[in-house]
Amino acid sequence: xxxxxxxxxxxxxxxxxxxxxxxxxxxxxxxxxxxxxxxxxxxxxxxxxxxxxxxxxxxxxxxxxxxxxxxxxxxxxxxxxxxxxxxxxxxxxxxxxxxxxxxxxxxxxxxxxxxxxxxxxxxxxxxxxxxxxxxxxxxxxxxxxxxxxxxxxxxxxxxxxxxxxxxxxxxxxxxxxxxxxxxxxxxxxxx
Amino acid sequence: xxxxxxxxxxxxxxxxxxxxxxxxxxxxxxxxxxxxxxxxxxxxxxxxxxxxxxxxxxxxxxxxxxxxxxxxxxxxxxxxxxxxxxxxxxxxxxxxxxxxx
Numbered sequence: 001x002x003x004x005x006x007x008x009x010x011x012x013x014x015x016x017x018x019x020x021x022x023x024x025x026x027x028x029x030x031x032x033x034x035x036x037x038x039x040x041x042x043x044x045x046x047x048x049x050x051x052x053x054x055x056x057x058x059x060x061x062x063x064x065x066x067x068x069x070x071x072x073x074x075x076x077x078x079x080x081x082x083x084x085x086x087x088x089x090x091x092x093x094x095x096x097x098x099x100x101x102x103x104x105x106x107x108x109x110x111x112x113x114x115x116x117x118x119x120x121x122x123x124x125x126x127x128x129x130x131x132x133x134x135x136x137x138x139x140x141x142x143x144x145x146x147x148x149x150x151x152x153x154x155x156x157x158x159x160x161x162x163x164x165x166x167x168x169x170x171x172x173x174x175x176x177x178x179x180x181x182x183x184x185x186x187x188x189x190x191x
Numbered sequence: 192x193x194x195x196x197x198x199x200x201x202x203x204x205x206x207x208x209x210x211x212x213x214x215x216x217x218x219x220x221x222x223x224x225x226x227x228x229x230x231x232x233x234x235x236x237x238x239x240x241x242x243x244x245x246x247x248x249x250x251x252x253x254x255x256x257x258x259x260x261x262x263x264x265x266x267x268x269x270x271x272x273x274x275x276x277x278x279x280x281x282x283x284x285x286x287x288x289x290x291x292x
Contacts, residue, residue, distance in 0.1 A: 025255035026280035057257075059221035061279065064257035084257065086219035086292065097281065 004161065005043070005053070005126045005146040005181040006154055010035035011176040018101050022124075022152075022167040024062040035177040036066040040073025042179055042190055043146070052076065054145040055082035058153070067148040087137035090126035090150035094124020114166045127170075130158045154180070162187060201239060201249075205262040218288035221257045232262040235270025246270060251277035254284045275283040 012033030014021035028036065035048050043050060053152030055076075058066040068079040105111055105182060120126040134156040147157070151174050159169035161182045174180065206228025210217035224232070239246065253263040264274035 001240070023255060023281035023284075025260060026229055027275040061255055061257050061260035080223035083219035086287070092276050092281070170251060 001088050001185055002141055003181065004141075004157070005046075005143045005144075006157055006180040006182060007039055007066070007070070007146065007172045007178075008151055008154055008176055009062040009148060010069075011012065014098075015176060020097060020099055020101060020104065022090050022097045024097050028062055028065055031140075032062075032176060033065075035067055036069035037073040038177060038180060039066075040070040040076075043070065043074045046179070046181075046190065048144075050076060052144065053088050054143050055148075056085050056088065056142065056145055056151060057148040058082035058091045059086055060089055060150075063088070063148045063150065070148070075183075085137055087133045088147060088149040088153055091127060091130040092121070092124040093150040094121040094137055096124065113170055127152075127156075131159065135160055147164045158187070159183065161185075178184055201243065203235050203262070204267070205258045207252075208258045213289065216288045216292060218285050218292040219256065220292050224258055224261055228258075228262070229265055232265035233269040236263075236266040239266065241269040246272060252283060253277055255279035255281055258286055259283070272276050 004098055010028045012021065012028050013026035015032075016029055055067065055071070057063045064084065067082055069079075071079045071082065093099075096110070110116060110121065116127065118126050118128050120129070128151065134153055138157070138160055149157070154167050154174045155172050158164060158172060159166070160182075164187055175191075178189055181188040181190065203230075206224045207226055208217070208224050211224040212225065243249070251263065251267065253259045260279060263277050268274045275278065
């Protein structure tokens with residue numbers, strides 16, 4: 001049985017402004033950098049052999065910086081000794097990238113939630129397409145892993161591992177701090 | 192499409208990264224810049240400041256993948272600019288090699 005430690009990137013500028021960054025990146029705020037370092041210290045307190053874990057980040061800048069600050073704070077050197085996998089990138093919002101969360105939430109069609117599961121955003125992808133690629137990524141794992149990724153992808157990882165309904169999967173809002181541990185059908189959150 | 196006769200673009204590749212050395216197609220899967228790659232980026236920053244002069248009227252865009260953003264930040268720093276004052280746009284990402292990555 002594989003145990004996953006799932007971590008969201010620290011707060012970044014588009015989080016602060018309540019916008020959809022999706023695959024367009026914005027820098028971590030100072031607060032976000034502090035959150036990433038705190039996760040590194042937290043990893044050390046979990047009483048596990050960190051050297052046995054696979055470390056994998058979304059290749060977007062905000063998640064890679066989070067991974068490196070976290071590894072540095074955990075004393076895992078070199079900080080760049082981790083893998084990147086494109087299937088951990090945030091859901092591609094296409095032409096909706098950069099819009100405010102409120103603007104999208106208020107839409108009759110193409111908003112958030114289960115009803116929009118198959119809605120393919122113009123020049124982007126649907127949640128269903130992202131769910132499938134996250135599944136293909138999870139199938140490649142062969143040992144316990146630390147994953148640094150995005151809110152939209154964390155929902156889908158929980159969905160796959162815990163076997164959640166679409167509604168339950170999407171009704172979850174991971175914070176920019178803390179570590180989610182998924183093991184079998186058990187979930188724990190540490191911060 | 193704007194007229195590129197009236198626009199000047201400075202196009203910069205990311206510095207050397209580990210998959211470049213290994214001659215692999217990293218595509219959207221990233222690998223870290225090597226020490227040489229970091230120096231290439233800084234050298235581009237110094238060159239840019241010399242050639243372009245006043246950079247305040249320029250837009251700065253990077254592919255949002257880690258190696259290009261790291262390159263951009265090193266370029267800007269070496270050019271005397273704050274490292275993070277640029278935009279990342281997903282349409283500048285490398286061709287997606289999918290299963291050939």
